[in-house]
Amino acid sequence: MNSYSEFQIMGKYYVVVNLSVYFFILIMDVKCLGVECYNNSKCVEGLIIPIWNPVEIEFADTVIRSVIYIFALCYIFLGVSIISDRFMASIERITSEEKDVELVMKNGQKVNIKVRVWNETVSNLTLMALGSSAPEIMLSVIETCGKDFQSGSLGPGTIVGSAAFNLFIIIAICISVIPDGESKRIDNIGVFIITSTFSIVAYVWLYLILGVISQGIIEVWEAVITFLLFPITVMLAYMTDRQVCSKFLNACLRRKGPVKIRMEYDEDIEEFEHLRENYMTTFKEMRLKHPTADVQNLELMTITEIFEKSKKSRAFYKMQATRMLTGGGNLFRNSLSKLKTNFLEESNSGSIADSKLQRIFFDPVHYTVMEDAGQIQVIVKRAGGFMGSTVFIDYKTEDGTALAGIDYIECSGTLVFKANESEKEISIDVIDDEVYEDQEFFTVLLFNLVVINGQKSLNYQYEVSKVNRATIMILDDDHCGTFNFETDIAHINESCGSVMVGITRTTGSRGIVRIPVKTIEGQAKENVDFIVNNAKLYFKNEEIFKAINVEIIDCGEYSKDKDFTLEMGEPKLIEISDNPNARRKKRFAKRKSGIAAEGIPKLGDITKIRIHVHENSVYKGVVDKLILTNNVSAPITKSTWKEQFIEALSVNPDESENNTTPPSLISFILHYISVFWKLLFAFVPPTEYCGGWLCFVVSIFCIGVLTALFGDLASSFGCTVGLIDEIIAITLVAVGTSLPDTFASKYAALNDETADNSIGNVTGSNAVNVYLGLGLSWSLASIVNASRGEIFTIHQGSLGFSVTLFCILATVAMVIILLRRIPRFGGAELGGPIFLKYISSCFLISLYLIYIIISSLHAYCKLDI
Template sequence: MINGTCEPVKGCKAGVILPLWTPVDNLSAGDQAARAIVYFVSLMFMFLGVSIIADRFMAAIEVITSKEREVTIKKPNGETAVVSVRIWNETVSNLTLMALGSSAPEILLSIIEVMGNKFNAGELGPGTIVGSAAFNLFVIIAICMYVIPDDEVRRIKHLRVFFITATWSIFAYLWMYLIISVFSYGVIDIWEGILTLLFFPATVLTAYIADRRIFFGKFLSKKYRASSHKGAMVVSEGDMELGEKSNGMGDDILFKGLDSDDAEIREFEKHRREYIEILRDLRRKNPTMEMKALEEMAEYEVMNRGPKSRAFYRIQATRKLTGGGNVIKKKMERKSSLQDLKVAVEDEDTTRVFFEPGHYTVMENIGTFQVTVSRQGGNLDSLIHVEYRTEDGTANAESDYEYAEGTLTFQPGETHKQFDITIIDDDIFEEDEHFYVRLTGIQTEDPLLKVQLANPSMATIMILDDDHAGIFHFNDKEISFSESCGEAEIKVSRTSGARGKVKIPYKTIEGTAKGNKDYIETEGELTFDNDNTEAFINVRIVDDEEYEKQETFYVELGQPKLVRTGSGEETKLLEDMSEEERIAQLGKPRLGEASRLAVHIQESMDTVDKLLKKANLSLVVGTSSWREQFVEAITVSAGDDGDEEEDAEEKLPSCMDYVMHFLTLFWKVLFAFVPPTDYWGGWLCFTFSIIGIGLLTAFIGDLAGSFGCTIGMKDSVTAISFVALGTSLPDTFASKVAAIGDKYADSSIGNVTGSNAVNVFLGIGVAWSIAAIYHAANGTKFEVNPGSLAFSVTIFIVFAIIAIIVILIRRTPAVGGELGGNPKYKVLSSCILFGLWVMYVLLSSLESYCYIKGF
């Protein structure tokens, strides 16, 4: 059955770049099969190349859109603070550079096809745009619905933006049908092409207005006012998205003190709150971990759990597929390895000699103790001589310690040497004193060996007098703790003596922090045994999760009491001793100046703000040098994270990682020549990458056309199937990762609808505007045969409306969200969407081959 729009398969012709493979007639079945295999394999190889250069393109976009500006906000107490917020609005960046990054192959294919055909219309470019839109909307969202763990849901956060982009995405293809089949059948006028292009900024503008709630009035705008409750803010009507509930604790507190309605500032504060929660969780799970290690762990968690852009997910998916490994883990490992390499290089060149440790604290009655000198780096099999001597501080040689000097000899293989220092004990009360031991010279018998004295080359010896019961005090007059620390451990020191057993009472006193509300009131008695120089008071801190908390209470020490321990349980206070016994004690214990400590309860904003800066994902995906890019290009890493239990162990690359790395090695090395993202703020990388995408897209267009004509497939069918699938695969994996990793569904669903609209407005708008202008200048008309394109667009519009209805129905309480949910619902939804794609491809193909009637 032949209809008016059906055309026979066109013969093979030369491409824009690739010449015609001759001969083309009277080929045997074997020759056709061989050529088809060559074209197909080449096409797949080009798709891999596009994925690699698109990875560089997306990295440039991430760097560009991550630029920040400083904004001053006003706190409730009148103070001002400067915070850094993104220059690019998230919605605008998603619909402009991010959409261009993911849709560049389809857009450039349409433009290149028109220009390569001497400004005549082709089927491959428009067909790929429509086919890619169908694959994105039906298949990608179906996969995202299914991969969410059972009974978990992901909801669209920016619902208004989704409505806008979904409306534009359907209108885009409706408009495409109107200009080729209704307004001027088969002819594209200049105004139609230009207006199509202008719909792109209109899409961005309306989405931005919906995101910022501009012109929507009081019903859609967020307004904040002070509540009668301390530290709380009340949200006006229209704040919450459909189905969104308050968390009880009040995210509104995040915006306390902001005198601006700037959405970026509110988003910054929200992210900072999320990072605070990460720090709290890590502190609770690792109460004894050192701060440096805790910050390194927090940095990884902040990057891993923090908000991520569409560009990041695209880069992450591509690198996992091509053996590049997990982006965040690899960056952290590289950072660690660079630090290790720096130390290793230093160690390799020079032998360093130093005290280990550089500070010793000893009791006056210790007698003789040992000081350690170590060597590190260089040739450890060499012989080294190191000289040392003691020097007076407040302690004097021969009265407080015995003068010592000498030479240490490191035999081959030895890394540590020790020598003795003797402390002189007396019965005279005196303040704590100190002296020094200095390394004065170093010699080696190997003239080629580099040796040096490294820090600490001087050790400090602190002598604690044990002839006095001691002075008891806090080390500081004030100290700060995070409200999430659980328990504040406060150190009490004993100086100027350590003789005897002493008990010292203590108690907490209210300030702005209230007892048993902000902290647990505590009082008791510390016991210092003989020669003991420190003890700790523990006060439990109540975490009420108040944002930017700053409250104070006090810990006060009472008068210390010296206790003499006799036989059995007998104890005797100094006041009950005889005069002879008092003299024998040589001094009563007393309080020092710092006997009252102010304890501040707060959340450390410095640490959080530092993590905010480190969590900038442009630092993870970006590159600073060509050397770094070539190292990444030739390195293969594990392509998957594995289970959380396996994260602590180093995961080796799988066989598939090596295979994919081998297949993409050529492209990785080639595109390592693209300028690093740090140059010119990412714009240089952006420019070179889009040129590379354009060149590869030209090859893809030629190969797809040759492949189709070799097997007798029309360009329209090739476009909606093979080409659309190849260009959309990286987005498929990126959306899958985003669906699982994100708290919301915006990166999986909202970006698909926005990208579909951008495909038409840029891909069709630019290409057809150029062609229409060219033909008008030459006195001809730019003709576009509606044929299969009009039918394909119509089918897509109908199916797209069905898909969006399915997505919105899933927001009902029975399912709970656009993605995931009860297994029976998510399987049913996924099957419906996937079935729509199969029907779309099948119906479009049947119409193209004249089995059903088109328009």
């Protein structure tokens, strides 16, 4: 779905809600209201923008000014969204900071990993919440400071209106956008209960200080407590997330005397092990789906799968929403592309082969033949470099235990590789005799490389590889053989599926021989860790190799070291030959007397093999590399101003899988509308400088300036059309500042596996709005007024009533959300049965309409409560 479609969907919600609101407001006879409720005095000057007073008050003039104000508001709002994108990028950079920690795993293994400095719950309630609510908070603070530390209506009204929009409309949208038949639950329900409780406590506290404790007056202690409720909320949420209370109680039950809670990395260990298991499982799934793919492609497919399923931060989703609405492309696709590029660069660093170097080598380097084979073909290859050259290389045979003229025919010569030829063969004759011998070998050597037309001007190089000697093993065919495992110890990966354990037959290959094999369990248990399929092997006549198939059961362990043993029993000769007419049987029969002494099959020196099963080294290597590139913030963090300006001037595809699909027309239109803001804010320092803090400070300053402009324009627009600041605040300004969060929550609802990011953070943002937005501004104002010997008064208007009404409706909404966790009511906060899903969404939207309509009626004294 492109940004235009997203705009259409969200536009439907916006139009339905706001047209309903304005319909009820504008039908009221504003002119007949008393001065206590509505003062139609001359509009006041803005903090930055002066008031636009018309020459003559006419309907046409009012319409023109209203339209201009609306366009100006939309454009300033666009600028706020774009600088908020930079602000959220800095927050993502700060909260994703990592440190090296040595963890001791449950099996005693020490692992050096990177863990995040910031706890996720703390970052969501502090910087992430500040990033989501920055316009509302800055508007309240700037309005208070701009009015000489006196109260205003726009800032507090926006905070309450924004809270209502967040709780009712955003959650309603998140519930309904989940595909039919699917559902998503809040994972960290403890933190959600804390934040939702304190979001309601925040507005209950506002009601108390506005209408009960000191009506219309904010004292210093009230304002300071309002601000201090913010760190209290964060601390309680953190303790709930880390289960501090349960750990304390468990510690009290275990020991007497003073109890000391150990703040270890237990959760980090569990998270790390879960992450590794998730990566390994995904990699195995990709391998099963694509059995012919190489390791690197499997790695990239694993990265894609993990990235799409991984939990993103709220900053990521808000940046995604902003870029989709400004022609900046799909942040998911762009980030994934950069993540793959970084992964490939790290994987290929230091391992790039020299494409101009050509090597000549044997392939394979070991050959085993029977002495009656007659002739053997030894293969020589060349690879790499310039294949258009002609290459000469000499070869010769050299004796080992096998002697030229007795066991094989000596040979030497020159191989000529013509242009584009990559393979040559050397033919060597083997001599067959009737004398019993042990296995023997000789070698073939490559030397004296000569190159013609080797493109020396292009610095091509040629060399004889280190693999310049091939070994040929000759096995005697006049003996039943000696049987050995290939090695006495083997190390295999647990996810290999199966392994072939080889048994070799040397010093002869006569007759059909049976070899029994038994299993000796160690730490690895049969039918749990492995299965041996063929416990008896039969060697046919002249057959020199057999393998036992052992299935390895993959238990999905990252760190594993278990062993078991296979042991050969005494070999038994079944028949002398499987070819009764063979010439060798006659020769063998003439030498029957020698069979008992040296011709019968016997065991060699390696009759046992211990097999150690470890974690898959390939999987382990992939997982380790994936963990190193697990930081999602890396792809969205800009390292230079150059990259920021390139992105500011670029129009990216909306939902394309790659960059070959051109952007849509609406993307170009949105880009050119917003290109001024993009270029302006490209001057903001990149997030890599000072760990993101420099970008954070500059961005929040820019947000403050734009918010002041936005507040002035909103107030002037309300004055022009005859709407008071309280109504403009809870409708136009609140919806405008909350619209990016709506898109962000919608993306989170669709892409996350849980509902924590989509609706879990809504309650946290609502609490932060009050504690920071009002707590900070009112603390400054009350302290300044107290130092002057004055009282900080609040022009309540409809604020006290709006707070009271919101508390009641918010409690009802929270009950509905929690009831949805009960299986009979859907079993999850998001999605669920179609009927319940849409009923819940409609009910929450109706709560928002009730809040807006009743608040507006009360503000205009149409409802006397």
